[in-house]
Amino acid sequence: MIRGGRPVLPDFDQAEVLYLRYFSDYFVDGQLSTAAIRFPKQSVNRGLHSEPEDCLFSEQGIYNGLGVVGFQNADVPAKVAQPQGPAYIFFLKHVPLPYNYAHSEIWSDQEPGTGNYREPSKTVKLEFRVRLCQRIGLGNVRIAAVRSSTGAITA
């Protein structure tokens, strides 16, 4: 996971898997809750350079009990339009960290896109988060969570 001078790889294949940590109470009726996705720049690990277990590695154990879901780059909604106002596009950005080469972020920009980050409106963000979570069900769980968002341990 150490970057060690490796370069930024800007291209993501549509089939590339992305990993995200989640809490045990973040599945509602078999679907990931929108509460699990945030703006700006939701962090994920790209599967090209990591395994699900890497998302939970911490020498201090701060990720103990969390789970990991995996979804494809193609599951990330490419665009959210709105009746009034600009359409927003969403894309992956490889942002390696010194101790996490696979670290990437979900960025947003107004159409047609400048490559910079632009924060969408509340409703666009909520629609994006719902559309992403619609693609993440129990079948996407790679490591099952046993810790809830409030820290409780569940069986």
Added chain:
Amino acid sequence: MPMTAPPVDYRPAVALYHHLGPGYESMTSPYTAMLENTYAEICRSNFWTWKKQFEAAQRDVAGLSSLQHGWDTYDAEPPNERARSTAKNILEILEQEAMPPSRLLPSREGGITISFAEGSRRAEIEAYNSGEIAVVIYTPTDVLKVWELNADRASVREAIASIRVYLTA
């Protein structure tokens, strides 16, 4: 002519007998059994089940004050006083409307997510740290409507009515 409905006292009257217990001299054995059964039935009713759910939800909202910055391991802000207050108000209206949510969660977006699920029909109300509120209704494959709300009770009540119509259609 419009009339004002008086506030309803939700306590079950038979709880008085329950708390007095079977040893109380005015309760003879046939009445004890009958009252115990009645009390158990009332406690199992939808009304009291919801009442307990809402009490638990209000406790959950209060408990979210203990979350710290980065509580989600992804640098999220915890739900602040404003979001918790908004969520409490929404829960009060939901209780008046007898419409318990499926789940209440701290949101990584900074606020509180109140979720509803009825089969494949879903809805969410999000109370943000900024004081804003957004609502979405959706299916497992499509987003049907997403909109922002004013934080006043009339707007929240209207949104809840829309969610109810959608979930029960």
